[in-house]
Amino acid sequence: MTVIAVVADPPRPGLALATLTKSSPLSDSEAADLYAASLKDTVRAVERSGGELLVNYRPDEMLPDEHASEQSAEAELRALVADALEDPSEARFEVQVGSTPSARAGNTVTHLLDREEVQSAAVVPGTAPMLTRQTIDGAAMKLRRNEVVLGPSARGGVYFAGFTTADLDFEDAYAVPEIETLTTRGADAGHEVEFLATQTRVETGADLLSLVPVLNARIAAGRIVPEHTTTLIREWGLRVVEEDGEPTLVRE
Secondary structure, three states: OEEEEEEEOOOOOOOOOOOHHHOOOOOHHHHHHHHHHHHHHHHHHHHHOOOEEEEEEOOHHHOOHHHOOOOOHHHHHHHHHHHHOOOHHHOEEEEOOOOOHHHHHHHHHHHHHHHOOOOEEEEEEOOOOOOOHHHHHHHHHHOOOOOEEEEEOHHHOEEEEEEOOOOOOOOOOOOOOHHHHHHHHHHHOOOOEEEOOOOOOOOOHHHHHHHHHHHHHHHHOOOOOOHHHHHHHHHHOEEEEEEOOEEEEEEO
16 A cells, blocks of 8 residues: 655645745635645545545745744644545644755655555655546556656656656656656666556646636536546636737636
8 A cells, every 4th residue: 555645735825836826816815725625635535545545735834934823733724624525534743854855855755655564655745636536546557666756747846756666866866857856766776666547736827727627627627526626627717818819818
């Protein structure tokens, strides 16, 4: 069984998807709501898969002071995850350890593989709403034959990073471009690296520009869509139109 560590922050305005408001029609509050919806869809996909869900969150002392809240990060995320899952008791929560995203990912993978001796471990951001049970289970199959399995996203990012060994050099392993850096670290350690199909990781307006037409197309075709993310996008009337010869994200 693969343990899927979903990296999560509490969905607070100005903290969650902070850069999205600079490149989209969304406000800070709406960006936080979109992050919450995406996180719900992500953990729901893990629950439906054959993997084990681990919510890996930053504790309050690791969050910027301006985003402090009376409710703890853990309590906020537990409530959100409980609302998303059919069986909330299946979710495990653990704090992140490390001063950088690369260090936190490396510490999580190392702990799971070396300390808990799980067969494989994966790190997934809470901004991967298109993640599906089939993708996760397919990645688990690839991890039986490859030590590293990566899911590429736009601009050289990754939405899935799975490992069966922790002997990679994880220092700055998520340096841009993530997909290239992680692949190089795996190859340098003498491991086989395999890839998943590309999926959108929602972080910028450009990501929404890619995601919105796909969701609308899947709805028109009667296909499965991420419930929480799609509901918000439809509620806000987000769509892509042509303006001055370029695809542009607008809201009706």
